[in-house]
Amino acid sequence: DVKVTQSSRYLVKRTGEKVFLECVQDMDHENMFWYRQDPGLGLRLIYFSYDVKMKEKGDIPEGYSVSREKKERFSLILESASTNQTSMYLCASSEAVQETQYFGPGTRLLVL
């Protein structure tokens, strides 16, 4: 079974803090994704990576950056957290671009 893990289930941060969300997959998948999920807005793609050290912007990249130094690990960075970044963050991975994306359990982030 594909397993995608995320470093924290719940996180509380202060405005202006730098926040790291980490995601690890154990299936040697090429592609990894970061989404946020908000009531009424659904899932929106922040960034994705189709290879180590390669990244592409999704629909809402502003205020975020990513890092993928190793194939199995994809990090989402909030350079200076703001209250409008309070959300559920979901990481996913897939073997190939057209293949199924498998999701992690999510990190619920609260920015005060």
Added chain:
Amino acid sequence: EDQVTQSPEALRLQEGESSSLNCSYTVSGLRGLFWYRQDPGKGPEFLFTLYSAGEEKEKERLKATLTKKESFLHITAPKPEDSATYLCAVLAAGGTSYGKLTFGQGTILTVHP
């Protein structure tokens, strides 16, 4: 722009009362359509992938079908443990949408005992 619309927004069923959820899509070349189940506070759990019109997939009480414009998730004799939000997503072929899933808003299913 790719669009996915799910209906109804919410559905309440009695245990054993079969029904269907709808996912209508507009996409520039469909590469795949995906169904997920999401429980409160958790990540989406993969259910089915459909690639071409006429394709059907089944798993326990769930059956997914695909036409050129929509997909249905049929739930036969549901049980309370089937209560969840069901998400539909499409993957477009080529262009600026390449590799990006577009999600619907989801259908919240509640099954009463």
